[in-house]
Amino acid sequence: MASTPLTAQTATGNEIAAACEYLNEADVRTGYCIGYIIGAWEGLKLGAFQMLLASGADGTAQELDNAINNLLGICVPATVERGQIIDIAMKYFDENPEERHLPARGLIRDALRISFPAVELGTVSPI
Template identity: 45%
Template sequence: MFKVLAFLAAIPCTGYADTVTGNDLHSACTANGEIKDLQFGYCIGYIGGAFEGIKFGAGAVMFQAMPESSTTEVDQASNAMLGFCIPENVERGQIVDVTMKYLEENPQSRHESARGLLFQALQSAFPC
């Protein structure tokens, strides 16, 4: 029970006006100590969820803009709009790795939104 409470206390708390920063995400992704596994779970969960949210949001817009198009056409248009084209065979762990690498290589930007930094990492690693 203590580990769970310690984990919950260590997770960045985001209110209405707050956002998870690159520093928050970097800390979770590189955590050591007793709650390392829980923090890393937060790390991969955040990155996976943010990635899916970005893709879903772009897809929803494109489905509305292109109602007669196929799913493949909508996905291609979404990729063009987002500025990254991730090959189908890329695994979720690679998305995490790319994001973590970007956070490590850009410490000057880690105070910014983690979601925005994820977006930049994907554009850098998987340009269209």
């Protein structure tokens, strides 16, 4: 019995933009839109945090958060609400249709980098 090799599947900007068209309706696609965008943002932060820990970084929670921002090139203020993150991603999808065939998580990162560019906020020494 032959098996089919597994390939990594990732949502494209087109898929997420299409799901987000139903954002104000009681539709399962609304949950997919919100969940994907917020999950992608949280995943980016978690990945950066894991990289810092693997490099031996140490510091206070604020210092580590600053290091994550610097690593990602994104500095989302703590007062920004999740709805704003979704709005920013959707706006980026709308304004960049030529890129929507690309992986959505990268487009979300790009949207946040443009909206909230990082500034050097102190660093954490890796080791």
